[in-house]
Amino acid sequence: MSDEFFKEIVDSIVNLEEEKALEYANRAIKEKMNLLDVIERGFAAGIRKVGELWEEGDFFLPELMRGSQIMQNCLDLLIPHLQKGTEKISLGIVVIATIEGDIHSIGKTIVATILRAYGFEVHDLGADVPAEKIVEEAIEKEADIIGVSALLTTTMIGQKRIIELLKEKNLTNKFKVIFGGAPVTKAWVKDCNADGFAENAIEAVRLVKSLLHK
Ligand code: B12
Known part of the structure; x- marks a missing residue:
């Protein structure tokens, strides 16, 4: 190659x-x-x-x-x-989506595919998904990780909304929340109190594994 x-x-x-x-x-x-x-x-x-x-x-x-x-x-x-x-045994459950108002789906889909290939059970909710729906699905699927993609600076605020919703529902300790998408930075993750971000799919696998101690 x-x-x-x-x-x-x-x-x-x-x-x-x-x-x-x-x-x-x-x-x-x-x-x-x-x-x-x-x-x-x-x-x-x-x-x-x-x-x-x-x-x-x-x-x-x-x-x-x-x-x-x-x-x-x-x-x-x-x-x-x-x-x-794809391995048969699930290493953990991930709910992933691109946030509301944002139709960019390519990167999120790659991350979902690679996580699946590495043995995680992944529920890909698609693009343009409201924060409320993402949290609901995470609860229903008993997810370990919530992954939220945003490619627009104007939709990144929706990533923060996920953290706020979890706080409102007293669920902060139930899920690890990770972000992705070209405009996401370490500073933004810290500002939102999220658990991490990854710049590409392989880093996403590393991040998820480390958060779940796999
Ligand atoms: C392709 C593209 C589109 C396609 C999207 C098709 C689709 N189905 O996804 C189309 C043409 C539809 C589109 C539309 C628009 N786009 Co556009 N688009 C792009 C472009 C060129 C590439 C995005 C992409 O697919 N990259 C390839 C993938 C593999 O990379 P990635 O998305 O970054 O994902 C990787 C990582 O970020 C990470 N990752 C991603 N998600 C997640 C999630 C988690 C949990 C984790 C851990 C990691 C992770 O891993 C991925 C794999 O490596 C970018 C430019 C750019 N540099 O990003 C502009 C860009 C994002 N678009 C832009 C804009 C403005 C728009 C429009 C508003 C244009 C318009 N006037 O209508 C609309 C948006 C409409 C909307 N409401 O969403 C701007 C955003 C500017 C800004 N600062 O907000 C950009 C940056 C272009 C630019 N340089 O100005 N776009």
């Missing part, structure tokens, strides 16, 4: 070349590459580059949407292969 291959994937996403991108995804599967690496260093790097181009005004919203659709189609191919090694 060479850096050149990752670069080719990035270019296919940036140039909005769906056929090529799908071909690379299929090649990665066929050649049994490390698919998480392929996603993080190839496809995710590509979509982030598209985001930068959009921010700089070189791309418009339809191009951003097209890029994310191509990324999603490639993930649909890759994810079932990532899940293959």
Whole structure:
């Protein structure tokens, strides 16, 4: 798996070349590459580059949407292969969602998939989910961990709302709450009194394992 291959994937996403991108995804599967690496260093790097181009005004919203659709189609191919090694015994229960007002789902879905592959029972509630619903589901599923994704600075406040709700319901000690998403920082986690955050899916696995002493 060479850096050149990752670069080719990035270019296919940036140039909005769906056929090529799908071909690379299929090649990665066929050649049994490390698919998480392929996603993080190839496809995710590509979509982030598209985001930068959009921010700089070189791309418009339809191009951003097209890029994310191509990324999603490639993930649909890759994810079932990532899940293959899933262990049968649950190491813990995770409820995960992207917070209300925020439709960014790609990163959250990758984290959910990888946690599943590492043996956690994961309930993925999807995107644009109200804080109240996330807490309700965590109670119902008897979760150990609540994971909340936010990609917009305007929706991060919803992550804090989860902590407030748990406090109101006297449930602070029942769950560990972790955050994720590009704008989330250590300072924000501290400010909210959350239990941690992770910048990518592998770090998320490490974080969850350490919080649950696995
Ligand atoms: C793809 C994308 C979209 C797609 C989303 C498609 C989808 N189904 O997800 C579409 C085109 C729909 C979209 C829409 C919008 N977008 Co957008 N989008 C992006 C983009 C380019 C990439 C996001 C992404 O998928 N990254 C790849 C994944 C793999 O990375 P990730 O999400 O960061 O996730 C990783 C980690 O953060 C972490 N993680 C993530 N979640 C969690 C959760 C837990 C619990 C843990 C532990 C870890 C974790 O692990 C993940 C895996 O490595 C970003 C740019 C960027 N740099 O993030 C802009 C970006 C987030 N979007 C932005 C904006 C403004 C919008 C819109 C408001 C645009 C508009 N005017 O309509 C709308 C939002 C509408 C809404 N209400 O939500 C801005 C946000 C600016 C800000 N400061 O708030 C960004 C930063 C672009 C920019 N540079 O300006 N977007």
